[in-house]
Amino acid sequence: NPSVTIDYHLMNDSDINISVYDLKGAMVDRLFKGKMVSGYHQIEWVPTNISTGIYFVRFESKGMIINKKITYLK
Secondary structure, three states: OOOEEEEEEEOOOEEEEEEEEOOOOOEEEEEEEEEEOOEEEEEEEOOOOOOOEEEEEEEEEOOEEEEEEEEEOO
16 A cells, blocks of 8 residues: 655654645645654655545644645555
């Protein structure tokens, strides 16, 4: 089964939200929401019941938002 490993680094302990959105802006999956300690982290996304296509992984923390484009192929 295909999956995506997402690496990220936090400078400080933070409340974070990591979600996946389709091209229409609809959230298709929430990967994590909560408090995370500082340091390097990985989270794995195993897509279920979604179509092949382009998606955005959205990382939110303390007023900072980062979007990364990914392509999902079955």
